[in-house]
Amino acid sequence: MPKKRILPYVLLGLINNKKKLSGYQISQEFKHEVGDFWHASHSQIYPELARMKEDNWVKDEEEGKATYYMLTTTGHEVLRNWMQEPLDGNEEMFSLKLYFINDSTDPLLKKLLEQELKLKQDKYEYLQGRLSKVFTDKEKIKANFGHYLILTRAIEREKNHIEWLKNRL
Amino acid sequence: MPKKRILPYVLLGLINNKKKLSGYQISQEFKHEVGDFWHASHSQIYPELARMKEDNWVKDEEEGKATYYMLTTTGHEVLRNWMQEPLDGNEEMFSLKLYFINDSTDPLLKKLLEQELKLKQDKYEYLQGRLSKVFTDKEKIKANFGHYLILTRAIEREKNHIEWLKNRL
DNA sequence: GCTGTCATGTAAGACGTTACATGATTAC
């Protein structure tokens, strides 16, 4: 099976946030707003929008030289379904989906935070396990100092993230 | 110009750490040790090793059914040069390079930490700028709550990372 | 006139994943 695509969902989410966007505006969004969490180049965006139009996820509207895209009813459904799919291991998925939640009372928000918390707690456990398994004595630390550093760093990062999540639940 | 490849350098680093590795062993490394910071499948590894042998970065040695690879003098030079190249924006580059530093007295260690600190401080500034630029009042926060959350989360993450880096310098 | 931005699109190539394929050895 082919790897799961996310670009179309990202486009849906972006268009949905602004109600109406052109391909060019989307590529600008990636240079600013969303840019810190996801990226796509215009040569991906245009063909993708065309495909999405063919699949009836979006409808378009020409205004001067620009073509604006809006979600269809199907598009809204597809987006909502994707938003509700459980988070996988992909690190940026959490940020990305969060970006598409505008309303602080949206029940999806809590669900997302809980899912991420679970994922991160598991990862924390796993990393702790790795640490005590790989670095059993000071000799091992000395002989693989860089590895020791990133592993402990990764653990602290997860801890910090878990704390943050807990504070917003 | 083509996008900068890192796989060959990762392979150099891994082989260098263990002095001698087969393609299979490398693919196992990705499932365990390095796996948290980088990944490659065996179908990338084998052809890459062949290319590296052609370029004289590694030499091989057959033992039974397995082919073991070791760095050549050129390979050591290439690896060292790559390790000394300044860190770019790529997030995992820091972890990866750190993984290849075994000795805590290696001067590269301090250099790496300093480079990463600089990068993260810049990013911190940038994100703070974004925050005060995008979320000027409570209305904006309310209307884009998810975006607000990840932005503040990203800022806290950088802060935490910066602290960690400072504590090791 | 030239530069920059708006706006869209295609083509070539690199990169990475999954699946296909094979054969030897080890463990139950």
Place this chain on the structure above:
DNA sequence: GTAATCATGTAACGTCTTACATGACAGC
């Protein structure tokens, strides 16, 4: 004997980046 692991390799396919390409319009 059959399943798992060791060990290597190729093929097909999809994705993403870079580069190529075009045209309009705004500002200096």
